[in-house]
C-alpha cells in the first residue's frame with residue numbers, strides 16, 4: 001500500500017513513482033467487460049494520461065457512443081489508479097475524433113482471434129462515405145476465408161455473427177468501424 005507520506009518522499013523500495021508512464025501502465029491493465037481478453041489499451045480506447053502530483057487525468061474514447069461498457073471501464077480505471085497510489089482520478093471521455101477499429105493494436109487483434117472472434121479486417125473508410133472497404137472475414141478457428149454473415153448483430157452491437165463454410169462453426173466478427 002502506498003501512503004501519502006511515501007508519495008511526498010518517494011523511496012525506491014516502496015511503491016512506484018507516480019509518473020505518466022506508470023499511470024498509463026496501470027490504466028492499460030483495465031479490460032473491456034464485454035471482451036475480457038482485451039485491455040482498453042489493446043482496443044485503443046485509452047487515449048491519454050496526464051499526471052500532476054498524485055492527480056491523474058485519463059481520457060478515453062468509447063468504441064461507439066452509448067457503449068454500455070464505458071461506465072464500467074471508467075470505474076475500473078479509477079479503481080486501478082486509486083489502488084496504485086493516485087490521490088484523485090479524473091476520467092474523461094471524448095467522442096472526437098471518433099473511435100475506429102484502426103486504433104486496435106495488433107496484439108489486440110491476435111488476442112481476439114485466439115478468443116474465437118474474427119478481428120476487424122482492412123481499414124475503416126476515410127470520412128463518412130457510405131462505401132467501406134470490405135475484405136473477406138477469416139474464420140478464427142480454421143483460418144478459412146470462406147465465411148458468410150449470418151446476422152448483422154452478434155452478442156453485442158459491435159459484433160456481427162458469421163458462419164464458416166469450411167468448419168461450419170459460427171463465430172463473432174468485430175465489425176470494422
Ligand SMILES: [Zn+2]
Nearest residue numbers: 139142164167
Ligand atoms: Zn472455420
